Amino acid sequence: MAQPANAKLAPETTAPSLPPPNGWKHFDLAERAARFGYWRTTLADGKTFWSDGMYRLLGITPEEQAPDVGWLLDQIRPEDVERLQEAIGVAVKTHSPFQYRTQARYPTTSALIVDTYGEVEIGADDRVVAVVGVCHDVTAQVTAEIERERAQERYRLMAEEASDIIMLHENDRIVFASSALDRVLNRSPEEIQEGGYLKLVHPEDIGEAQRLRARPMPGETITATYRALHAQGHYVWIEATTRAIYHEETGEYLREISVSRDITERKEQELRTKAAQERAEAANHAKSQFLANMSHELRTPLNAIIGFGDIMRRRMFGELGDRRYEEYATLIYDSGQLLLDLISDILDMAKIEAGKLRLNYEHVDLAGIVEDCLRIVRQRAETAGVALEVVVPETSLGFLADKRSVKQVLLNLLSNAIKFTPAGGRIVVTTSNSNETVKVSVKDDGIGIPASELPRLGKPFEQVAVDPMLAKGGTGLGLALVQALVEKHGGSMHIDSEEGVGTEVRVEFPATPPARNMAA
Numbered sequence: 417m418a419q420p421a422n423a424k425l426a427p428e429t430t431a432p433s434l435p436p437p438n439g440w441k442h443f444d445l446a447e448r449a450a451r452f453g454y455w456r457t458t459l460a461d462g463k464t465f466w467s468d469g470m471y472r473l474l475g476i477t478p479e480e481q482a483p484d485v486g487w488l489l490d491q492i493r494p495e496d497v498e499r500l501q502e503a504i505g506v507a508v509k510t511h512s513p514f515q516y517r518t519q520a521r522y523p524t525t526s527a528l529i530v531d532t533y534g535e536v537e538i539g540a541d542d543r544v545v546a547v548v549g550v551c552h553d554v555t556a557q558v559t560a561e562i563e564r565e566r567a568q569e570r571y572r573l574m575a576e577e578a579s580d581i582i583m584l585h586e587n588d589r590i591v592f593a594s595s596a597l598d599r600v601l602n603r604s605p606e607e608i609q610e611g612g613y614l615k616l617v618h619p620e621d622i623g624e625a626q627r628l629r630a631r632p633m634p635g636e637t638i639t640a641t642y643r644a645l646h647a648q649g650h651y652v653w654i655e656a657t658t659r660a661i662y663h664e665e666t667g668e669y670l671r672e673i674s675v676s677r678d679i680t681e682r683k684e685q686e687l688r689t690k691a692a693q694e695r696a697e698a699a700n701h702a703k704s705q706f707l708a709n710m711s712h713e714l715r716t717p718l719n720a721i722i723g724f725g726d727i728m729r730r731r732m733f734g735e736l737g738d739r740r741y742e743e744y745a746t747l748i749y750d751s752g753q754l755l756l757d758l759i760s761d762i763l764d765m766a767k768i769e770a771g772k773l774r775l776n777y778e779h780v781d782l783a784g785i786v787e788d789c790l791r792i793v794r795q796r797a798e799t800a801g802v803a804l805e806v807v808v809p810e811t812s813l814g815f816l817a818d819k820r821s822v823k824q825v826l827l828n829l830l831s832n833a834i835k836f837t838p839a840g841g842r843i844v845v846t847t848s849n850s851n852e853t854v855k856v857s858v859k860d861d862g863i864g865i866p867a868s869e870l871p872r873l874g875k876p877f878e879q880v881a882v883d884p885m886l887a888k889g890g891t892g893l894g895l896a897l898v899q900a901l902v903e904k905h906g907g908s909m910h911i912d913s914e915e916g917v918g919t920e921v922r923v924e925f926p927a928t929p930p931a932r933n934m935a936a
Contacts, residue, residue, distance in 0.1 A: 444468055451527070451553035456537075457485070458546045459508075473553055475526030491525060492518045500532070507536050508544050517554075527553035585672040600654075600678045602647035618643035618651055625656075631669065632660040641679070653683040704770040718756045725749035761897050764824070768900045775818035775904060777929065782813035782822070782847055782854055789826040790845070793834060801839030802860075807846040815854045815927045821901045822925070828894040829858040829921050836919070837862035852927055853907075859920040865913035898923065906930050 447453055447469030457464045464483040471477060474491065481487060489497050496518040507514035515533045534549035581600055584592040593605040601616075608616065617625040621642035632638050637659045643651040656676040662669055728745035767773040790804055797804050826845075833843045837860045846857040898921075899909045906926045913919035 448472070452550055454548065454550045455483070456546055456548045459544060470551060473527040473530065473551055475524075491521055493521050504534070504547060507534070508547065511536055511538060511544065527551075528555045529558045530554065579677065581674075581676040583674045583676075585674065586670075591671075600676075601644055601652060613644070616645040618645070628656055628658055628674070631672070632658055634660070634662050634667070636660075641683075652678055653680040655679045700769075704766045718752055718759070721752040722749060722756065725752060760824075761828075761894070765897050765900065768897075768904065773904065775821060777816050778819060779814055780817050780819045780822060782815065782849075782856065783808045785819070785823050785826060786845060786847060786856070789823060789830055792827065793830045796831075797834050797843070800834055800837070801841075802834055802837045803842045805842065805844045807844065809848060811849065813847055813849050813854055815849075815925060816929055817905055817925055818901075821905070825898050825901050825923060826856065826858075828898050829856075829923070832894050832921075833858050833860040833862065833919070836860070849927070854925045854927055855922060857920060857922045859918065861918040864915040864917050864919055865911075866915045867913075870911060870913060895921070 447467060451469075451473070453467045453470030453473045455464060455466050455470055462485070464485060466474075466478075466483045474481075474488075492500070496516075500516045500518060503514045503516045506512070513533070513535045515531065517529065517531050520528045520530075531552045531554050532549045533552070534547060536544045537546040537548060539545040578594060579596060579599075580594075581596045582592075582594040583590050583597070583605075588610060590605045590609055597603055597605065597608075603616070607613075611629060614622065614625060624640050625642040627638055627640045630638060637657050639655065639657045641653065641655045644654045646652050654676050656674055658672055658674040660669060660672045725745050725748035729749055764773060786806060786808065790806060794804060830843070830845070837843060841861050843858065843860045846859070848855045895909075895911075902909050902923045902925065906929050907924045909924075910922045911919065912922075
């Protein structure tokens, strides 16, 4: 952007602006539009001329600064000054054109980056009489080019460092493949060129991998999952996705991009999970089937124990003699009855899970069932120091249900309440009905259940004990069986509990079960 004299720049001079030639107005418009200006320096006297466009590039006016070589050189980075002087010096000696690029020293300069193209003016004696330069502001172009290069470098780094294999296809040939191809499969683009990848696909996955040979429609992606042979001989699970690029205006197909990733770890985990799930389902089915089939074999001897114990307890064949036999008989009966209850719970749950439980619907009276259940557990409650109360409305509580199942539900709820209510506590049984439902609630002021544990209840074999000293034995099937039996009737179960305050379990039976339940 500077104007030298000959070998060394002449002393700084000022020269009046040259009168504009014909057509100057059009030239000035061209300078404005193209952001260029020109200068001319005569070697004999060092006089310099700057066009209006030159002033605009410098961001000054003729009133602010007359053409001054020294001032101009001071506006350019020092490292550029030496190069421009060398370029002009060679041009003067060889009578040849010159060009150079300079950058402004100060960031406030109007044109920060300038390309200068010039020639020497030859006189009649074949000597250089002047040097002329045209300066073009290329700040925007250079900045854009730098940004493009930076963007390209970022994309290159992303493609090369990405764990996914990125490939660009043109005319069915791979024109770019990221280095991940080598890291994932230890393969080169040539080995998978033009469908050669199919030679590496596991025989069982050929059909899946061939889907990638189809050309995706605009906006469509094609994804395939298959095993590819690593160069070291083992297979790698690959998930590949392809997308085609079309010309925005003509719709012409241009190229295709594919992204493939190694999903071996994820796939193997999926396969392990699926296998474990299948094993668990098979084991669970076998358990349910086994328990359902063992119903008769287990109940038969228990019925005998209870039956003979009851004969002894009732003295059906006369006095037994020593009164200790009565205690033994009672122990046999109680133990057998408890064992039968536990096993019955397990077998009933197994039947429910196996879909083999059948309900025997009949007209039952909830008030009578509550009274029967309280009579059974009253002795147990008194031994535990727990009071039992019942609230039964005067209206009828009759409805259609399986009597044995309803009794089983209430016994489980009462047994749980007694089990987890400390001595001095109270259990209240409340019943109610409407035209559509019959409800029963068992509420205690026992140890309660933490809110975090409530979701676990109702699942088979789950137990919750806040205090290890208060933990009780059992199968953990109580509430699960209650919920299953109530839902089998078409009803529902709800649990409200607060740790240290107590628990309330409410069950609701439909007064008339749905037809599908009656047929089940």
